[in-house]
Amino acid sequence: MISHQEERSGYEQSSLLRIAWVVLAASSVMLSKPVMAAEYTVVGDSNTYLRMKTTVDKNDLYPLYEYLRFSVSVAEKDGSATSLHLGAWGRADLGDKSTNDRVDGDLQYGFISYQGAKNNLVLNAGRQFVTEGVATERIDGLYVRNDLAAGFAAAAFIGSPVVTDPIGRLSGGEFIYGGRLSQGKPGLYSVGLSALKSNGENDSRDREEQGLDLWVHPLQQLDITGRSSYNSITSGWMEHAYTISVAPLDTLTISADLSRVNYEDYFFNVTTSAFSLINGTSGIISPDEELTTAGIAAAWSPTKNVTVAADYKNYSYDLAGDADYFGGRVAFVLPDSLSAGLSVHRMEGATDRLRYSEYRLYALKKLGAVDLAADLFNVSYDKSINGVKDSFALTGSAGYRFNEKLRVWADLEYSQSPDFDNELRGLVKVAYAFDMKRSEGGGNSEK
Amino acid sequence: MKNKFLILLMMPLLVSVLFACANTNSAPRVHPEAVTGTPNCTECHTDSWAAMNHQAVDFFEKHSIFASNARRACASCHAESFCADCHANKEEIKPSDKYKDSPQRWLPHRGDYLSQHRIDGRINPASCVKCHGRQNNERCVTCHK
Numbered sequence: 001m002i003s004h005q006e007e008r009s010g011y012e013q014s015s016l017l018r019i020a021w022v023v024l025a026a027s028s029v030m031l032s033k034p035v036m037a038a039e040y041t042v043v044g045d046s047n048t049y050l051r052m053k054t055t056v057d058k059n060d061l062y063p064l065y066e067y068l069r070f071s072v073s074v075a076e077k078d079g080s081a082t083s084l085h086l087g088a089w090g091r092a093d094l095g096d097k098s099t100n101d102r103v104d105g106d107l108q109y110g111f112i113s114y115q116g117a118k119n120n121l122v123l124n125a126g127r128q129f130v131t132e133g134v135a136t137e138r139i140d141g142l143y144v145r146n147d148l149a150a151g152f153a154a155a156a157f158i159g160s161p162v163v164t165d166p167i168g169r170l171s172g173g174e175f176i177y178g179g180r181l182s183q184g185k186p187g188l189y190s191v192g193l194s195a196l197k198s199n200g201e202n203d204s205r206d207r208e209e210q211g212l213d214l215w216v217h218p219l220q221q222l223d224i225t226g227r228s229s230y231n232s233i234t235s236g237w238m239e240h241a242y243t244i245s246v247a248p249l250d251t252l253t254i255s256a257d258l259s260r261v262n263y264e265d266y267f268f269n270v271t272t273s274a275f276s277l278i279n280g281t282s283g284i285i286s287p288d289e290e291l292t293t294a295g296i297a298a299a300w301s302p303t304k305n306v307t308v309a310a311d312y313k314n315y316s317y318d319l320a321g322d323a324d325y326f327g328g329r330v331a332f333v334l335p336d337s338l339s340a341g342l343s344v345h346r347m348e349g350a351t352d353r354l355r356y357s358e359y360r361l362y363a364l365k366k367l368g369a370v371d372l373a374a375d376l377f378n379v380s381y382d383k384s385i386n387g388v389k390d391s392f393a394l395t396g397s398a399g400y401r402f403n404e405k406l407r408v409w410a411d412l413e414y415s416q417s418p419d420f421d422n423e424l425r426g427l428v429k430v431a432y433a434f435d436m437k438r439s440e441g442g443g444n445s446e447k
Numbered sequence: 448m449k450n451k452f453l454i455l456l457m458m459p460l461l462v463s464v465l466f467a468c469a470n471t472n473s474a475p476r477v478h479p480e481a482v483t484g485t486p487n488c489t490e491c492h493t494d495s496w497a498a499m500n501h502q503a504v505d506f507f508e509k510h511s512i513f514a515s516n517a518r519r520a521c522a523s524c525h526a527e528s529f530c531a532d533c534h535a536n537k538e539e540i541k542p543s544d545k546y547k548d549s550p551q552r553w554l555p556h557r558g559d560y561l562s563q564h565r566i567d568g569r570i571n572p573a574s575c576v577k578c579h580g581r582q583n584n585e586r587c588v589t590c591h592k
Contacts, residue, residue: 043526049540065540069528073476081476085527091539099539106537109527120473120519129530131514136577138536145518149468162536163581166588172581180515187494190516215516217495225512239573243505245498250489255505261573272584274591275572284591285572293571297504309504315570323570331551335484339551353566360557362550375550377558385562393558397547411547417559427544 038077044070044434050094052426062095069108070434079117086110109138119147130157132180133194134211134229138162139176155180161198165271172271173198173206189216206269208232221247236265254298263289290318307331321350327358339364355382371399371409385418392416407431474519482524485551496520507553511577536582 049065066089073083090105091098111126124143130136132145132155141159148154156179163172178196191214198207211229226242241259248254264287267275276283295313302308310328327345332338340363347356362375378392385391397411409429416422480491489497499513499520500506514521514530532542533555543554555578556564568575579587 045528047545049545051540051544063539067528069526071526075476079473087528087531104539106535108531108535115473115476115519117473119469119471122519129527129534131511131518133515136511136534138534138582146466147469147471148462148465149470150465152465154462161581164537164583164585166585167592182516184516192515194515213512213515215495215498215512217498220493220497223495223498225509227512241508243508245503245505245509247489253500253503255503255508257505257508261571263572266573267576267580270576270580272579272581272587272591274568274584274587275576275580291571291573299502299504301502307502311504320569325570333484333551341551347566347570349570353569356566364548364550371548373548373550375547375557379558379563391559391562395547399548409548413547415559418562419559420561423559427547429545429548 039073039075041073041075042070042435043073044068046430046432046434048430050428052428053423055096056420059096061093061098063091063093063098065089065091076117081115083113083115084111085113116146120153121146127162132157132178133192133213133227134209135178135180135194135196137176137196141176151183151185153182153184163271167273170271170273170276171200171204171206171269173200173269175199176207184215188218190214205233209238231265231268234265234268236262238262238266238268251301252298254296256296257293258295259291259293261291263287263291286319288319292316305333315349321354323347323349323354329360337366352381352383353385356380369401371401373397373399373411388416388418390416391418405433474517475523476519478523486524533578534582535578537585538583539586 045068047065047067049067051061051063051065053061055061067087068089069087071083071085073081075081087108087110088105089108091103093102107127109127109129111124111128113125114123115121122143122145125141127138127140128143129138130143135157137157139157139159139161141157143155143157145155146153156177158177159175161173161176165172176196176198178194180192180194182190182192184190191212193210193212195210196207197209200206209229209231211227213227214225216224223245224242225245226240228240229238230236231238237260239259239261241257243255243257245253245255263285264277267277267285267287270276273282273284275285277285277287293313293315295311297309297311299307299309308328308330310326312324312326315323315325325345325347327343329341329343331341333340341360343358343360345358347354347358349355357380359378359380360376362373364371364373373395374397375395376392378390380390381388383389393413393415395411395413397409399407399409401407407430409431411427413425413427414423415425485501487502488500492499498509499517503509532538532545541556541560543557546552546554
């Protein structure tokens with residue numbers, strides 16, 4: 001007899017093997033095509049991190065991480081493209097064990113994609129992140145999307161949900177499928193209807209969700225977005241969340257939002273006990289709670305370099321006491337030279353834990369090939385927690401750019417908190433880009 | 448019964464017609480202009496793309512709607528790894544630690560988050576679920592058995 005965790009582990013391994021075969025087969029096809037292609041691009045980067053810290057029980061931790069990501073794309077002259085995307089990380093503990101496993105890692109994504117020249121056709125196969133209405137899922141499977149006539153568009157996905165189930169008794173489902181049908185007029189509006197269904201072992205109903213989403217942009221100065229999602233297993237609305245944004249001036253934006261979350265429907269079948277509903281003696285989240293939030297925020301940019309913003313949000317609960325969160329921030333930017341910011345916020349709630357002030361001050365200065373940064377984050381509690389009133393982290397860091405491809409960065413963070421008297425942590429990062437250039441003058445940003 | 452049969456017959460036909468008559472141009476795979484830093488899309492765009500202004504106060508709240516409606520537009524600048532930094536199956540380095548070289552970016556869990564997560568979890572646990580409800584929660588079990 002094998003445990004649920006062992007079963008799941010075996011299932012994940014077989015899924016990974018299937019993905020590996022798909023990716024290898026797809027790579028072979030792609031690599032045989034460049035002669036016919038108009039454009040052949042390889043983009044990738046390697047980020048190596050060495051973290052350093054000492055735990056409360058005097059263990060010296062030196063976990064070494066390698067994040068490797070790359071994509072290969074073959075663009076045809078007709079505008080279509082086939083691409084392969086891979087991203088994974090691995091960790092080895094050079095000192096004491098940082099988790100239960102001295103060596104660990106994860107395939108974050110690995111899929112082959114075909115993007116059509118017309119109708120925004122996308123066909124993906126492999127481990128991927130799907131964002132379609134109610135679905136914000138990582139799956140091992142297939143995804144297809146295509147524009148239809150009359151402003152309609154359709155998307156569908158099917159596969160195995162990639163979930164973590166660390167305690168082996170909160171099922172994340174074995175099989176998931178769903179889709180989204182939308183209709184809209186470019187530049188004016190888009191309305192989408194979406195659904196997902198996830199089954200567990202023995203066809204148990206893990207998740208059945210339906211949703212409505214909208215994006216309305218009737219004027220350049222007005223933008224309305226929102227979604228409602230419904231849980232048909234619990235027969236209740238999980239969430240409504242709507243935002244309206246107004247830009248009365250080029251230099252001023254104002255945003256207001258309203259949301260409501262029904263805990264019993266929203267937290268149904270999560271895979272961590274941290275968010276599981278109270279059931280007898282287990283669980284943390286009260287199924288009878290409902291949260292309503294209402295917020296407003298405004299940002300004013302008197303010059304291109306300066307932004308001044310203020311925000312307010314009210315949290316109203318059916319059971320727990322209410323809270324207000326409000327504050328402001330100032331940001332200053334000189335492109336390729338200096339970024340600096342200051343923010344101050346206050347949480348004013350019904351309980352001691354929900355009465356605190358939050359401060360942040362940061363600066364990033366570029367001096368040729370050298371970057372210097374400082375960051376202070378402080379939370380000051382009205383009533384001390386474990387005898388500590390101020391929880392702060394002060395970080396100083398420096399980086400050196402050897403060339404366009406290679407960069408080294410190191411930071412040192414000192415913190416005091418209700419959980420740690422004095423904590424010192426270090427991190428060294430080596431970033432290497434294989435090729436960050438597009439072959440025909442394309443753009444990159446926060447890759 | 449007859450009505451259901453007709454609906455089942457008509458739906459694929461309708462979808463086939465809509466598919467056959469579709470004729471839109473796909474969004475560009477690569478953004479035509481190089482973009483650096485946190486872009487203000489209103490500097491060039493006056494249509495709905497302007498709403499994706501990354502400097503707007505509500506961009507973070509709205510980014511999931513844009514990801515649903517215009518994922519190809521996101522992909523014209525962002526690699527797949529950009530999503531995976533936060534929406535990961537399994538992750539051990541929090542984004543604000545991974546990118547201490549970019550303090551100007553909005554990144555979750557700055558400072559000592561061990562203490563603060565108890566407060567944020569009480570304030571709005573639903574905001575945690577998109578990244579930690581079904582994924583990336585192995586560390587939770589250290590305390591939450």
